[in-house]
Amino acid sequence: MAAAGATPGAHGAAPYRRRVAQGPLARTVLIGLAGIVAVLFLLLPVIVIFVEALSLGVGAYVEAVIEPSTLHAVWLTLLTALVVVPVNVVFGIAAAWCITRFEFKGKKLLITLIEIPFSVSPIVAGISYLFFYGSQGLLGPVLAAYDIRIMFSVPAIMLASMFVTSPFVARELIATMQVQGNEYEEAALSLGASGFKTFLKVTLPNMKWGLLYGALLCNARVMGEFGAVSVVSGSIRGQTNTLPLQIELLFNDYSAVGAFAAASLLTLLAVFSLLAKAWLERRR
Amino acid sequence: MSLRNLARLGLAALFLTGLVAGGVKANAADPAAPGSQGPGEILNVTYDVGRELFGELNPVFQKAWQEKTSQPITVNQSFGGTSKQARSILEGLQADTVTFNQVTDVQILHDKGGLIAADWQSKFPNKSSPFYSLPSFLVRAGNPKNIRDWDDLIRDDVKVIFPNPKTSGNARYTYLAATAYALRKFDGDQAKATEFVQKIFLNVPVFDAGGRASTTTFVEREIGDVLITFEAEVQGIRKEFGLDKYDAVTPSLSLLAEFPVAVVDQVADKRGSRAVATAYLDFLYSKAAQEIIAAHAYRVNDAAILATHATNFPPVELVTVEDVFGGWDKVAAEHFASGGLLDQAFVNQ
Structure with a gap:
């Protein structure tokens, strides 16, 4: 959002939309954020269950x-x-x-x-x-x-x-x-x-x-x-x-x-x- | 409105009939070996953290009972907060015996359901309490804040951890023990005692709902300088989380916390389990059982056994709810009722 927001209107509506959805930076940031959230809130807690369960061998x-x-x-x-x-x-x-x-x-x-x-x-x-x-x-x-x-x-x-x-x-x-x-x-x-x-x-x-x-x-x-x-x-x-x-x-x-x-x-x-x-x- | 309910009820009823029939059959099959005087299993309902203790006690009893009567017996166990357990028994949980950590939760079986006799405390020795404990302190290794007694808990530099006395029976004992200490210190001046307890409350950064949550706060979140809980728990936590990481500190004076037991008369009579249920509770007073109980850091009344575990049980002056506060009924009315002395100390912070 922030990356695309720098030049709103400069290229009209369509490129603006495409940049939000397809710009490499926005894509990386969004995927990264989703990934981090998934890892922090979903994956790691589940892994912890198994780590703790196996902590004594x-x-x-x-x-x-x-x-x-x-x-x-x-x-x-x-x-x-x-x-x-x-x-x-x-x-x-x-x-x-x-x-x-x-x-x-x-x-x-x-x-x-x-x-x-x-x-x-x-x-x-x-x-x-x-x-x-x-x-x-x-x-x-x-x-x-x-x-x-x-x-x-x-x-x-x-x-x-x-x-x-x-x-x-x-x-x-x-x-x-x-x-x-x-x-x-x-x-x-x-x-x-x-x-x-x-x-x-x-x-x-x-x-x-x-x-x-x-x-x-x-x-x-x-x-x-x-x-x-x-x-x-x-x-x-x-x-x-x-x-x-x-x-x-x-x-x-x-x-x-x-x-x-x-x-x-x-x-x-x-x-x-x-x-x-x-x-x-x-x-x- | 009733269409879906009816459908559900019908289905449920159908299913239930099948299940109950199956369940009843199964129940009829397993107890009572031929020629026995009672069922082959009893249910002992107990408090939430008693798993290890009763896990060790029950096999010993089962073996002793079989040797004595040549009848096999299984002691089933239910663990949970005793207020919830008492409620379950009142609603029909078929408990032959209860071994609780709150006198009031046994009493309620008489008051609300008439399941036990009014004089249940006179049925077994020591007011039907085969072992006891007391609110005691757990501090970090080396006792860096030099916490020795209740007086240290009102110091500005000490953070105290115990659960919310509005929700936790454990914390109510802590509250009463602190109050008993303060009443002694101030010659029975209740206003000064309330002020003293209030100062302790002010030093508590978080009030968790129960004892287990407070342990997590103290041990895992590393908040606070001293955790107050039953002495048996103090030792249990040290054993679980590291003897070298925590020290036990026994205050000069504390409150006797009874662990009361009772045969649930109505259930035992109906199931014909009175003999074995009574024998089970008697067993808790035997040398063999008292030895196991003492090893789990509960204090027992057998002086010789207490002496062999003396390092775990430093001398402490114990007062009772009856002596200091005139009994649980009075405590409930004066301290724990809405707007009572607990609220005055707790709310005004």
């Missing part, structure tokens, strides 16, 4: 990773994603289908409702679940009468994760399906295909990419969720401690290598998600 790192409660946390985190992502995929398809293919009263309201978990802090979600399903909560006495315990168990973690991540697939699909419109479905229906067949053969293939993308985002968010899960998990080691909770526990306990080793696992899971996304985009 590979042996200590492996020992920290195969520590039973850390391994269990990895397993629980994966299990949660395995349950939550499919549920949110089904919910997302249903919601997007309903919103983009039908006209009804309160549609705007429904869209707003779907987006609530985006704007509500996860800890609020956790606490509201506690006040609903907890012993002293709204459903507490009913659940206690049947000896059903939801809070502080694996189902609680899945429920809270589901709430926090419920908009991801739906949002992605609504955008995709709104762009595509109804024409293909209408054509299929008018040619005599049943509703279900139309969905399978027309709607689903069209939304494929949006669906995969939404599921991947949802997956990344589920594995990293801390606030809501922290409230409802009870943090029982080896039972209800997810990877993010395990990281906090180890960090609070001055086990730097343990905390960073667990953090490196979570980072690797996230990187794996991103690689999967990149791979999918290339195939597209």
Whole structure:
């Protein structure tokens, strides 16, 4: 900006614009700035995770990773994603289908409702679940009468994760399906295909990419969720401690290598998600 | 409005039924070996930095219990801030025992949920506190500012680090210990004591939310001349960040910080785990356990064991909340209530 600003108007509008975009100096400065920001705020912190995790050597790192409660946390985190992502995929398809293919009263309201978990802090979600399903909560006495315990168990973690991540697939699909419109479905229906067949053969293939993308985002968010899960998990080691909770526990306990080793696992899971996304985009 | 909620609820309910059914089945499968008097596992809920201590204690208990009863037992652990832990138990976390670092957070299990008896402090020795600690000082190597006692904390050239007493139980002990010292010094003159504590607050450059954050401020950001936290933490930090980089300083007078324990009656009775839960807490008073606890820099009541770790435990005069302040209820009302003595010392800076 500053480089181009020296001679504004001297060459008219077009060269001015070209100089901002293509001038070698401006380009170097802009790319350099973006690079520095990326390195300082994104790359280095991630590298630090691995440096710290390996600070006492590979042996200590492996020992920290195969520590039973850390391994269990990895397993629980994966299990949660395995349950939550499919549920949110089904919910997302249903919601997007309903919103983009039908006209009804309160549609705007429904869209707003779907987006609530985006704007509500996860800890609020956790606490509201506690006040609903907890012993002293709204459903507490009913659940206690049947000896059903939801809070502080694996189902609680899945429920809270589901709430926090419920908009991801739906949002992605609504955008995709709104762009595509109804024409293909209408054509299929008018040619005599049943509703279900139309969905399978027309709607689903069209939304494929949006669906995969939404599921991947949802997956990344589920594995990293801390606030809501922290409230409802009870943090029982080896039972209800997810990877993010395990990281906090180890960090609070001055086990730097343990905390960073667990953090490196979570980072690797996230990187794996991103690689999967990149791979999918290339195939597209 | 209700459309999406209904859909979600329906889905969630469907799923839950499956999960809960699965969970219940799993639960039914693992505890209680045939012919046993109780479940094969108990849950001990404890404070956030107790991982190493209980990680060492639990296997010893598990082995002893199995030898005695020939029943295998697993002690599961939950770690977290004890106020949050207490809230979780009130909301249904199935804790057989609690081992906390705040008396008030055990008391709340009685007050808010009736989960334990009112006289829980008389169920185990030493007011149900198998070990204790006290607010103590951590200074930089060689003690360059020559900090020896609470009086040094009001000096102009000393920067003091401890967390915000409005949010941290740890810092409340520090506040009460400093107040107890000042009350002694000024012959019980509360106004002068408040002024003394206020001067300490003025020397605190940053109030972090919790003990761990204050440690980071002191150790990693290298702010301040003295960190005040529990003596056990002081030793833990030295062990973790370098015995040669920090020195421990014990003030002349401090406040007894109990680490109270209780069997959560309602849960234990329902699960049939009272015998093993009680045995677990009794075990914390045994010679074997007290030795481990003392090695983690908590003070124990067994004089012989205390003596073998004497270098870690310099003599200090300990006063109690009951003696100086008339109990936790009074402390809550007079000091920690909104507009109370803590606010007067804290806000006027």
